Amino acid sequence: MLLNRILSKNVKLSINRAFHSNTLEYAKAATLSPLTYNKDSVQYKILSNALNKWVPKKGFTDEAITSSLNELDLSSSLFSVLGSSNSPSIFRSISPAVMELLKFQLVSKRYQLTENITPYIETAKDKLPSLETLLIERLKMDQPLNNQLSSLFNQLIIPSPLLFNVALPELFNLSDDLIYFSNEKDHHDMAWYAKRLGVSCAYVSSKLYMVKNNGENFDKTIDFAKDKLHRIMNLGEYYNNTEEYAWYTLMVSMNLVKARLARG
C-alpha cells in the first residue's frame, strides 16, 4: 500500500509496469492528475481565476468562466478547450467547461491542501499535522464559496459520468491524502479501505452540515467535524477489535478442525 501510495503521489505511472527501477516511473508527473494540465497552463490560470474571483459571486456557471476569460483578455474558444475532456450528459444542463470547473475545484484544492507538507517517507511522523487539522483545513478552503456549496453538491450528486469518474474518486483521493499526509497510522488490506471510507463519510457529512448552515458560524461546522471524526475513529477501534476477534476465531476454528482430522 505504501509503495502504491508513493507512486501515485510522486510518480507518473507507465502503462506497463516494469519490475525494476526506471526513469519513466520515477519521472515527476507533468500534470495535476486527473487534470490534463499543470499550474503553468492557460487552463489552470482561467479556472483558478474563475474559482477565486467569480464563482463566489456567480456560482459554478458559464458566466463565471466568461468573466474570467474577459478579465484575462482571452477568447471564448477556450470554453471548448476547458471542456474538451468532458462529455455532455443528458442528465445535466451544465456545459463541459463548467464540469471542468467543478473538477478543478475538487482536484486543485486537494493538491493545495498538501503542497507544503512533506510526506512521512521523508520526515518524522510526529512532525506531520493531525488528521483533524487537515480535515478542518480542507473545510476552511470552501468558506469563500458559502453560497455556492449547495449548487456544487447538487451538481456532484447527479448520477452521471461526472459522479462516478470524478466526484467519488476525488473524494477517496482526498481521504487518502488526509491520512497519508497526517500523522495517522496507516493500515493494510480491508482496514485501509475501511479507514478511507470512514474519513470520506466524516468529510461529506461535515460538508453537508456546512451547506445546511449556509456557511454561517463556521465554528459549529468545526465542532461537528471534530465530533464526527472522533466517532469515526472510535468506530475504527471497534472495527479493529472485531477484525482481531474474527481472525482469532478463524484460527481457533482451523486448529479445531486440524485436531479433529488428526485424531481421525
Next chain:
Amino acid sequence: MLPRCNPFLGIRPLLLKSSYTISVSGATSAQRWFSQSPLISSTPPIDQNNDETATTTHFGSKIVPKLEKEKMVGHVFSSVASKYDLMNDVMSLGIHRLWKNHFINKLDPGKRLTSKQPLNFIDVAGGSGDIAFGILDYAKEKYHDQVSTMDIVDINPDMLKEGEKRALDQGRYYNDPRVRFMVQDGEKLDAIESNSKDIYTISFGIRNFTDIQAGLNTAYRVLKPGGLFYCLEFSKIENDLMDLAYQQWAKILPVMGSVIANDFDSYQYLVESIERFPNQENFKTMIEKAGFQSVGYESLTFGICAIHWGVKI
C-alpha cells in the same frame, strides 16, 4: 488526398510513413479487389532507389504511385458525392449522425454573449458541410453567436460543391460572408495564415491524408495559441465481441457500396484504411508529436470511432 466529412468515403490515399508501411505481400492480396479498376495500377511501381515509401503510397492495402493517388481518389470521390448522405446512413445504420452530434455537443462551440472576440473555425476535409453547418447552428442556437467565421476546406471541389448545394438548398450559409468554401490540401493549408484559427475540426478525414503527421503539424501551425484541435475518426474497437461483429459487417460494406454507389473499390478501400489507421494511443502520440498539449481522446461505440483533441499552448 481528399479530406472529407464522409466517414465511409475517405478515399484519400494514405501515405505510409515507416511505422505504417505495409508489406508487399499484403498489397498483393489486395490487388484482386482493384484489378478491374482502370484507376489503379495493378502492379506496384518500381522505385529506382528501392525505397518504396519515397515514391509510392497506399490506397487501402495497395501500393500506388504518389502522383497518381490524388487523381484516383478525386475521381472515385467525385463519382459518389451525390449519394453521400444515403450511403453514410446505410453503411452506419444512421449512427454517424449520433457521433457527429456528440462531437459538436462535446466541443460546445460558440462565442459567448459577453465575450469580446468572435471565433474563427476551420473545418478541414469538411466539403459536405456536415460538421461546419452543425457547429454554426449550435453556436447560433445555444449562444446566439452569429459573428464567428467558418472556413470549410476540402481538397475535392466536387464535395465542396455538394456542400454549397446543401447550403443553398437549406437557405443558410450560402453566400454568407462568414462562411468560405475553399479547395485546399489539408496537409498544407497554403491559403490559411499561421496562428489564425481558434478551433480546427476534422471529421472522418485525417485517415485519408497521405501524410497524417504533416496534417497534424499544419493543424498546429494554423491554430492560435490556446487553439483547439478536435478530430473525429475511426479507431480500434476495444470490445472483442463488437470487433467480431464489425469484422463481419466490414465484409458486407464493399458489396453495399457496389449496390448503392456502384463503387466496390472505394468501400473496400474504406475498410482497409480503417484497419490501417493508428489506434487511440498511437494517434494520441502523433498529436503530441505535433506539439499539442492536454491531449486526450474519447472512444465512441466501443471504439469504432474516437474523438481526439489537443491544445496549442
